[in-house]
Ligand code: ADP
Ligand code: ZN
């Protein structure tokens with residue numbers, strides 16, 4: 001690189017993906033490519049004893065260090081920056097808002113393989129499609145070659161072509177059968193689906209919308225090409241996805257791209273298929289089940305503008321868009337949009353800032369909007385689009401409380417509920433039972449002496465997993481064989497206490513021996529493809545009773561389910577976290593939404609010992625919106641978010657004494673820096689103090705003035721790093737925490 005006049009060398013200021021708040025200076029590399037060197041480019045730099053991939057932030061002429069002390073950039077990895085200048089601004093903003101090191105924020109914006117310095121090359125994949133003959137041939141003619149038959153049918157019920165990635169996700173051993181079908185001229189190698197631009201955008205036609213859907217579509221479409229935030233509040237089954245798709249169509253007509261963010265679990269092949277049925281353009285997908293290479297490809301396709309729609313989870317938020325047109329965030333209330341470790345950003349909040357920087361609309365959708373978003377509607381920052389009714393002929397489910405005080409129960413099922421299940425099954429309809437606890441039972445206790453099986457590394461009981469003959473800690477994943485005899489008294493009989501899904505599954509199997517029961521939780525769906533398989537069986541009507549955890553609460557359609565039961569609603573009523581009521585209400589409404597999606601009316605039963613509890617009665621009599629209004633009024637009364645702003649400093653260490661010492665030192669510093677208007681609460685022990693062998697404490701900052709809070713943290717963060725106690729703990733700062741544990 002040419003030296004500037006005066007002979008001074010140029011200094012490259014870089015962000016390094018490591019927990020340092022400062023930037024690092026390097027001498028310009030010995031060689032650069034033909035084009036200009038610009039911020040955002042990836043560089044390889046020597047660091048410590050090895051080297052790292054870093055991100056160029058600025059080129060300057062002066063360093064506060066003497067040039068002789070500076071090392072030289074090894075090489076420049078990109079010919080041009082992969083992120084636009086607006087997206088670079090977004091990363092700078094996020095780093096300063098979340099008080100998180102810029103290098104780590106940069107790193108979060110790139111897929112793993114690019115973080116490691118791999119070349120930003122798009123791997124062009126082969127695509128396959130049906131030939132004319134393949135489109136019409138009857139799959140049964142391949143009955144003697146089941147693998148070929150299943151591949152053919154996959155293509156026949158899929159609109160358009162399928163890429164190698166899509167085929168691998170569907171079935172890892174697709175190659176031999178596809179090759180044979182190509183030889184038989186039933187399949188052919190084809191071009192990928194259309195890139196953005198003029199041409200065929202959609203395949204099937206849109207549904208005829210009702211008035212409310214149309215009003216929502218019109219309002220959003222009027223704002224295309226400019227920044228606005230819409231909150232689409234639509235009851236479950238109100239046709240939000242249809243609204244998204246019709247708005248997307250307008251964005252595609254403008255030659256622009258759409259980023260659709262979803263919680264991990266709702267990004268099912270069914271949803272993907274719905275999008276592919278509708279749109280003839282290239283659709284990329286990005287979520288945790290894909291390989292690094294597949295995710296890099298999706299990222300680069302959007303970056304290069306060869307793909308029009310990206311369906312992705314939280315980490316897809318930063319994907320660069322060549323022609324950005326719209327960001328949609330579905331199930332915006334979902335906790336999984338908040339990253340809970342490292343760079344703890346809220347994908348929802350950052351999406352809104354990104355929309356503003358890119359000057360495009362942002363659409364947040366939910367049946368149970370977060371209190372934050374409703375508050376933003378009240379403050380006229382977001383526009384409310386309301387879909388109060390189910391679309392088509394579907395009717396809303398009826399919610400009922402079932403008082404189980406003093407009632408006879410069989411492993412968590414009251415007799416009244418069992419009777420209802422029986423009746424529903426007799427009508428050939430499906431039943432869905434919800435219990436948010438995995439395993440057989442959450443506690444193993446000795447009937448002789450009261451000893452309880454505890455995790456040695458956590459303040460928690462070990463959970464019984466009978467199927468695997470294990471005791472497992474759900475907080476640190478530690479396992480041990482299921483013991484037969486009490487360790488303390490050696491004679492007492494060990495008794496399982498409480499209910500988990502495994503236990504309910506067993507009692508269901510004895511109560512309904514001829515019925516097909518499927519349990520859906522993290523344990524039963526660990527293997528790739530299992531969940532999809534079960535969902536398919538459910539939709540084909542082979543399953544009678546579906547039992548599961550919150551995995552069920554999200555997104556799925558079970559059109560033949562007419563009875564939903566929440567087995568233990570009470571356990572959600574007694575949390576000390578002020579977010580708990582909101583989360584419980586959202587969970588109840590979301591689970592209820594699985595009932596009666598088709599034309600059959602649905603019923604929801606909640607077993608409770610607290611039938612007078614205001615949260616439950618408000619929800620049942622008045623619905624989620626009224627519950628949310630009441631909850632917001634309570635938050636306001638108590639000056640809790642969204643009427644104030646919080647930052648939580650967490651610290652943990654092997655030594656029980658270190659975290660409080662560190663947090664006390666921080667608290668003392670904070671009081672010196674504080675200009676008032678800020679409450680500093682703690683340090684206190686975290687509700688689960690010991691976890692995975694570490695003792696955890698926290699210090700809470702709270703203020704009704706966001707700026708005052710951030711000004712304090714700006715001054716404080718560099719000082720915290722310098723504290724001698726900081727070296728003896730692991731600490732992290734969580735801005736706008738959603739989980740106070
Ligand atoms: P949501 O995302 O709000 O839960 P969906 O968009 O998935 O709802 O729609 C629920 C069901 O209603 C789907 O089967 C969809 O095809 C159907 N649907 C949506 N809009 C209409 C409409 N205008 N007329 C008829 N059916 C509709
Ligand atoms: Zn005992």
Ligand code: ZN
Nearest residue numbers: 455458473476
């Ligand atoms: Zn543990």
